[in-house]
Amino acid sequence: MADVKKIATRQGYGEALRELGAVHDNIVVFDADLAGSTQTAMFGRVFPDRHFNCGIAEGNMMAAAAGAASMGMVAFASSFAMFAAGRAYEQVRNSIGYTGLNVKIGASHGGISVGEDGATHQCLEDFALMRSIPGMVVMSPADAVEAKAMVKAAYEHQGPVYMRFGRSPVPVFHDEDTFTFTIGKGEVMREGTDIAIVANGLLVAEAVEAGKLLADRGVSARIINMATIKPLDEEIVLKAAQECGKIVTCEEHSVIGGLGEAVCSLLSEKRPTPVKRIGTPDVFGHSGPAAALLEQFGLCAANIAKVAEEFARG
Amino acid sequence: MTANEKKMLMVNACKVRIGVIESTHAAKAGHPGGSLSAAELFAWLYFKELNVDPKDAHKWDRDRFVLSKGHCAPGLYAALALRGFFPWEDLKTLRHIGSYLQGHPDMKSIPGVDMSTGSLGQGISAACGMALAAKLQNNPCRVYTLLGDGEIQEGQVWEAMMFAHHYKLDNLCAVIDNNGLQIDGPVEEVMSPYPILDKLRAFGWEAVEVDGHDFDALEGAFAQAKTVKGRPFAIVMKTTKGKGVSFMENQAGWHGKAPNDEQCELALDELNTELARLEAM
Numbered sequence: 001m002a003d004v005k006k007i008a009t010r011q012g013y014g015e016a017l018r019e020l021g022a023v024h025d026n027i028v029v030f031d032a033d034l035a036g037s038t039q040t041a042m043f044g045r046v047f048p049d050r051h052f053n054c055g056i057a058e059g060n061m062m063a064a065a066a067g068a069a070s071m072g073m074v075a076f077a078s079s080f081a082m083f084a085a086g087r088a089y090e091q092v093r094n095s096i097g098y099t100g101l102n103v104k105i106g107a108s109h110g111g112i113s114v115g116e117d118g119a120t121h122q123c124l125e126d127f128a129l130m131r132s133i134p135g136m137v138v139m140s141p142a143d144a145v146e147a148k149a150m151v152k153a154a155y156e157h158q159g160p161v162y163m164r165f166g167r168s169p170v171p172v173f174h175d176e177d178t179f180t181f182t183i184g185k186g187e188v189m190r191e192g193t194d195i196a197i198v199a200n201g202l203l204v205a206e207a208v209e210a211g212k213l214l215a216d217r218g219v220s221a222r223i224i225n226m227a228t229i230k231p232l233d234e235e236i237v238l239k240a241a242q243e244c245g246k247i248v249t250c251e252e253h254s255v256i257g258g259l260g261e262a263v264c265s266l267l268s269e270k271r272p273t274p275v276k277r278i279g280t281p282d283v284f285g286h287s288g289p290a291a292a293l294l295e296q297f298g299l300c301a302a303n304i305a306k307v308a309e310e311f312a313r314g
Numbered sequence: 315m316t317a318n319e320k321k322m323l324m325v326n327a328c329k330v331r332i333g334v335i336e337s338t339h340a341a342k343a344g345h346p347g348g349s350l351s352a353a354e355l356f357a358w359l360y361f362k363e364l365n366v367d368p369k370d371a372h373k374w375d376r377d378r379f380v381l382s383k384g385h386c387a388p389g390l391y392a393a394l395a396l397r398g399f400f401p402w403e404d405l406k407t408l409r410h411i412g413s414y415l416q417g418h419p420d421m422k423s424i425p426g427v428d429m430s431t432g433s434l435g436q437g438i439s440a441a442c443g444m445a446l447a448a449k450l451q452n453n454p455c456r457v458y459t460l461l462g463d464g465e466i467q468e469g470q471v472w473e474a475m476m477f478a479h480h481y482k483l484d485n486l487c488a489v490i491d492n493n494g495l496q497i498d499g500p501v502e503e504v505m506s507p508y509p510i511l512d513k514l515r516a517f518g519w520e521a522v523e524v525d526g527h528d529f530d531a532l533e534g535a536f537a538q539a540k541t542v543k544g545r546p547f548a549i550v551m552k553t554t555k556g557k558g559v560s561f562m563e564n565q566a567g568w569h570g571k572a573p574n575d576e577q578c579e580l581a582l583d584e585l586n587t588e589l590a591r592l593e594a595m
Contacts, residue, residue, distance in 0.1 A: 060473035063436040067443025
C-alpha cells in the first residue's frame with residue numbers, strides 16, 4: 001500500500017467539525033489545551049467564538065460541555081483518549097452518560113500508536129470504560145474518510161457519543177464521494193468463508209492486508225470493519241459466525257473490555273463460536289515508534305495473518 | 315422586599331424544612347443537615363429570585379439552578395413542590411423504588427431540575443457551560459448554583475472557577491453554603507477550605523459573605539450579583555448546619571442521617587410551632 005494516501009483519523013475529525021460548524025450554529029467545541037493535536041483548532045480558526053479552550057482541566061471540560069448541551073447546543077469535547085475517557089471518566093459517566101445529554105467526545109491519540117510518549121499516554125482502556133456507560137455510543141474509525149462521516153453521524157445522533165481517533169497517518173481506502181456511514185453498522189471489506197476477521201481503527205487496514213496474505217496461502221478470510229463497538233452490529237457478527245465458523249478480533253486496545261470482548265459476549269450467548277482476540281495483552285505499553293510498537297504487540301498484517309491461518313487450519 | 319414578602323419567604327423556608335424532615339424520615343435516609351442550612355436560600359430562589367414557571371418548566375429563557383451539592387436534594391425538592399412543580403405529597407416517596415424523586419437530582423425525571431448532580435464538583439462546571447451557552451444564544455437567563463463548603467475541596471470546583479472568570483461569565487452566580495461541617499467533621503479539621511472569600515477573589519470572582527439565614531442580607535447580595543459586569547459573582551453564606559431543628563443544629567452527624575419516628579415528631583413539633591408563629595406575624 002506504498003502508494004496509498006495516508007491521513008490520521010484525527011484530521012478527519014477536525015475537517016468534519018469545520019464543515020459542520022459552517023452549517024450548524026448550535027455546535028460548540030471544547031478542548032483541553034490540545035486543540036492543535038486533537039485538530040479541533042481547525043474548527044477554532046474558523047469559528048473562534050464557538051471554540052472554548054478549557055485549559056488542562058478535563059473534568060471541568062466534560063461537565064461544562066454537558067451544561068452547554070442542556071441549553072440545546074451540540075457540544076463536542078476533545079482531549080487525548082487517556083484523559084477524555086480515563087481522567088474524566090466519572091464526569092463523563094455522571095454528567096454526560098447519566099443525563100443522556102448531547103455531548104460528543106472526540107478523543108484523539110488513542111492506542112499504542114501514540115508511540116514515543118509511552119505508557120502514560122497510550123490509552124488501551126477507553127473502549128472498556130466507555131462501553132460500560134449505559135447509552136454511550138462507542139466508535140473508532142478506520143480511516144479519515146470514515147472519521148469525517150462518523151463525526152457527522154454523531155452530530156445527528158441524539159445523546160452521548162465517544163469517538164476515538166488516532167495520532168498516526170493511516171491508509172485512506174474509503175471513497176469520500178460515495179462512502180456512507182451508519183452508527184451501529186459493520187462493513188464487509190472482503191468476502192470470505194474460512195474465517196472472519198473483525199477489526200476497527202487502524203487495524204482495519206492491517207486486516208485487509210492480512211486478508212490478501214491469507215488468500216495467497218489458500219485461506220478465504222472475511223474482513224469486517226467494525227467501526228461501532230457499541231451498539232455492536234450483532235447481525236453481521238452472527239452471520240460471520242454462521243458462515244465462517246471462526247472469528248478473530250483485532251483492536252488497538254487491551255484484550256480486556258473492548259471489541260474482542262463485545263464479540264465474545266454476543267457469541268457466547270447467541271451462537272457459541274471459537275474466537276481469538278488480537279489486542280494488547282494485560283500489560284502497559286512503552287515508548288517507541290508507532291510502527292515498531294504495533295509490530296511488537298502483533299497489531300500488524302503479518303501477525304493477524306499468522307494467527308488467523310493457524311486458527312483456521314487448527 | 316416588603317414586610318409581607320419577607321414573611322412569605324420565612325414561612326416558605328420553614329415549610330422547606332418541614333419537607334426535608336418529612337421526606338428524609340419517609341426515605342429512612344438522605345441529607346437533612348445541609349438541606350436545612352440552605353432552606354432560606356431555596357425559599358429565596360424559588361419565591362423571589364428565579365424566573366421559572368411550573369406551568370412551563372422548560373421555557374427557553376428560564377433561569378437555571380444547579381444544585382452542585384446534589385445531596386441536599388430534599389431541600390430542593392421541598393422548594394420545587396412548594397413552588398408547584400410537583401405535588402407536595404410526593405416528597406414522601408423520596409428515594410423509594412419507583413419514585414421519580416431520586417436520592418440525588420435527576421434532570422430526566424424531576425420537573426424543574428435543570429441538571430443531574432450528586433457527584434460533587436460537577437454541578438458548578440455544568441453551570442459554567444450553561445452560562446456560556448446562554449451568552450452564545452443571547453438568552454437573557456441567569457444561572458445559579460449552590461455548592462457546599464466541603465464540596466469546594468474538590469479540585470474540579472477550582473477548574474470551574476478559573477473557567478468562569480476566563481470566559482467572563484457575569485450571568486453566573488455561585489452560592490457556597492458555609493455551614494462549617496462535612497461528613498467527617500468540621501471542614502477546617504477535615505481539609506480546610508479557608509479563606510474562602512480570598513480564594514474566590516484570587517480566582518477573579520466578585521465575592522461577598524452574608525448571613526445565609528437573613529433574607530435582607532440575601533436580597534442585598536443577589537441584587538449586587540446582577541450589577542457586576544465582566545466577571546462571575548459568588549455569595550458565601552454563613553449558615554448553621556441543621557438550622558431550625560434544635561437537636562440537629564451544628565451536628566456533623568446529621569449530615570446524612572434520617573430522623574427516626576420519634577426524632578421526626580420532635581422536629582416537626584418545633585417546625586410547626588415556628589410555622590404557626592411566623593404565620594401569625
